[in-house]
Amino acid sequence: MIALYEYLLPSGWQEKQLKEVSILKRGISWSKEQETDVPGEGTTPVIRIPNIQEKLDMTNQLHLRGVSEEAIEQSAVTKGWTLFVASNGNLDRIGDSVYVAENSEMVFASFLQAITSKSPDELLPEYLSLWLKLHSVHQWFSRTAQQTTGLGNFAWSAVKRLPIRFPKDLNEQRIVVKAVNRADEALDATKKEIEAIERLKRSLMQQLFTKGIPGRHQRFKQVKSIGNVPECWDVGELMKHAGGPSSVRTGPFGAQLMPDAFGNEGIRMVNITDIAEGKLDFDTEVYVKPDIARRLEDYLLLEGDLIFSRVASVGRVALIEAEQAPLMMSSNCVRIRPGREFNSRFLVYLFLGAESVRRQVLGLATGGSRAIATPRVLRRLKIAKPQKGEQDEISDMILAVEKAVTSLENELTVNQRLKQSLLQNLLTGRVRVGSGVTA
């Protein structure tokens, strides 16, 4: 038998080959003419590879016309079966699986296969489904796939002898399933909370950038290209607010940064790929030699500067935090150095969250798919600016929401690790539920 486990088989458990305890069924193939995006009379929804994610993802659903009764019966998506990717160009996808918890009117596609327990009295289908998610099992499925053309096909002959071990006692199997499922539920709940808070952030920004701090303003004005804002807010071009044309500038051009300007130490360079949603998330590690950097002082990024991508995905912006400064910007970036009247973080949020600014940036950018926002365009952005105090309050509110998201994301990571650990320990018998005995 193939060695899959580092530990001895616990007492009260048994180990069998996959082929002894499972049965397979295949999906259906169809012709292009049968496809339709919209369900109608006589159409059958079909699950395809894109639908197989961590859970069944039904956002992109295809429907088929004229599927025969036999095909529906043969490839029905039935409760207790686990659908898994059997053929794909990306071998890592092979073996990705999803458990079907409810019967449905759907069929599944031929690049998928379904597997379930031969005898549920001996092995729970849910248990088998979790076992398939074990990293080592998944590796067996994907790594032994045979690739002849661009497509890799899962090889049953390679995995059918894999040893699956499970408690003889069905109750113990149930508890294992339940423990992993509860970890999953906790993950889902946390994800939902993150989504809710992200939505709260968007809602908050909509409110804050058009009405100001709730309840503070009674009188509003209508401004062209911006919409409604509190009457006391100062409307003008970014250039005017920020303090003259030089406050908005592009990075050094090619000739100023020849290949010999870079070294292993010096001032770190920011490329557009390093600019994430509001903050830097370094994707590259390039340094400009100290002596060159001194010459290019005008292009340094200091605390409170905003860095902007002016090509590719126009409108990405990040704030330079105190601990990151100084940095050097690359030529595809534009730096905005807000004047004293500005809270930099407020300005970043304005770029990220104010619909009127987003529209202006995209509308003024030249070109369709390869949009370019020049400093000329950015200087002319029309912006409504509250008093400094209100700016501080607004950015603090949004920051607080962001921090809540960050802490939840940490929680999510912790929960994910917990689930992984449960799979590793409970499905291999390393930790026993109930008795606490380790093998």
Add this chain to the structure above:
Amino acid sequence: MHPQTINLQPINTQPTRRLTQKELDGFLETAADILRGNADHSEFRGYVFALLFYKRLSDVYSEEVAKLVVKLGDETLATDPRMHDFVVPEDVHWDRVVGSKDAKNVATTARDIGTKLNEAMIRIERANQPKLDGLLTSKIDFNAQDALPREKLMSLLNHFRSQTFDLASVSEDLFGDAYEYLIRSFASKAGKSSGEYYTPPEVAYLMAQVIEPREGQSVCDWACGSGGLLLQCVRYLSEHGSNPKRLFLHGQESNTTTFNIARLNLLLHGVGHANLRRQDSLRYPQHLDEQTGELKRFDRVVMNPPFSLEDWGAEKVTPKDPYKRISITPPASNGDYAWMQHIAASLKHDGKAMVVMSQGILFRGQPEQTEEEDGQNRKADDEYLIRRKFVEDDLIEMVVVLPSKLFYGNSVPGCLVLLNKAKPAERSGKVLMVYASRHFESANPQNLLRTADLMRILLPWRGYGDLEQLPTLIDQHEADYIAKTEKERKRQLTDIADAYDPVIGQLEHVRAELAYLGTEDYKGWEASGDPEHHFFAPLSTLIKAVEAKKEEVEDLPEDEKKAVKEELKGLKQELQEALKVTKKAHKDRVKLLKDAVKKLEKLELKRDFLTSEVNAQADREVSELREAAADLRCIVADSEEAARYFAVVDKAEVEENEYNLNMPRYVDTFEPEEEIRLEDAIEAVTEAKKEVEVANERLQQILSNVRLNEKELASEVV
């Protein structure tokens, strides 16, 4: 049924009169499919179109001759070339070279067919000088087997042979439309490699509607492709009750095959008066003013030049060339603004042009940049300068941004630009910007503009974006387009009815005859004794004679019986034989009737299917039109909503935008952001928090209690 009405003529089970548009389209599609799979699809087009034309010419010519013979009673007179628009010499007639519909095989052997066809083409061209000069022979050699493999040629000939293309089978309009359909079909399959940039008829229709050509005017398409845009101008006149022969058409096309297809296309649509030239329009314009040598000037120009042409002739097309059309030379790698200047130069002082262009012309090219403002010094780009000049000269009356994927083999989003050298005073200094990318039918490989989508563009154009005037135009537009759809529905239904009804009309009669003859076989007739029975009644005399003879025999004394018995025997034999023949005739007829009923019922189903398809299509179109009209009413009633679709922009605003005409600067092209109520968002967070707490609690419970409460837990699972 009374037997007297029985008609023993053969029953026709084929739709005889006419092919419907759909059937003809399908027939030609099959021709294109025969050639599928070969590398250079575009080279084949020439052969298919030439053969189709040859077949059509032959069939129509035979039909005309036959009619004239009847009319004049003189065959020599009937074949006199002066009696015909086109002549087909008898020995190179399709039926002689390729073979008629009824012949078993192609008349010429595969070995000789190439030479025979080449000869036929030359002879037909010569017989019809100068109308067909070069049309059937340039770039066409039926012996060039590497271009057109012999077995494909033979399949193609056999395919065309199976159908008659005379006027009785296929009217002029129908044939012309089918020809255009085939052009489209080739364009869709070949994409860019077809060597032309086919304009979908919907877009061509839209363009003609905007420039409104009039009788007596001259129209030019400097990149005429297969001539679709010119034809739409012709149609525009016909639809408006004007004489299309009084529209002076000019075209130029560089690709020889495409050029010939255009000539055929126009000829087949009954347009014999177009002035088409073959050459590269930018390098060697062919429509010139005889006196000045400059470009000839036209009342209207319609064009869909190739987008962003790289090798457009920058070396030759310069401000110094004799045609005086280029004031600023565009980038050597992009010909868009060479075309634009060429077009503007070929318009009369009050001329209009409607042009399909890549959207790049709206925004490519930067103004001058300075060290102080932009960190570098840079001269203004040429495309910026040319666009600026167009705006400053007040030439642009409208810009329409179209949905992507409308043009074959080209996914670059296109736009329409209307140039007008004499804008009405109230539009001076203004540009109507129409954002039409939202509404279209998504299809593969190309998206389509539906009639309702066309209305959404034409309405703001006709009211020039005036929110006071526009509401008054909607009802009329809606009614007009619905009427147009209904007219088309009627035309197609008539088309189907003409083709099928006379044949299917026999069904009732045939069924009745079958019912009668089915029961009235010989036994049935013996019982009924119907004196009018078509088959058996004529036997009555003989039967009676036999009966009479029998009686006679009985009444005779024995010694005389013998002789009469012999006579009786003879009569009986005669009756037996007659009966045998008649029963067989009866049986054959019943079989024929049964077959006919089966076939006619099948045809009836087919007709009903075709009818329901036409109705479904028309119904869908009507409901789309109503929906679009209702939507337009809401749009024009609300200025904010209208600003999402169109805007009238004045020069100052364009100048403020540095002469950049990118649509989102003027029209709100964004999809509105979802508005999230703060109260709702807060409540959702609170709910989610509670759920997290519960989930975490449940998880902790199982993690900590699992060993203690194993049994209890297990009981509640699954």
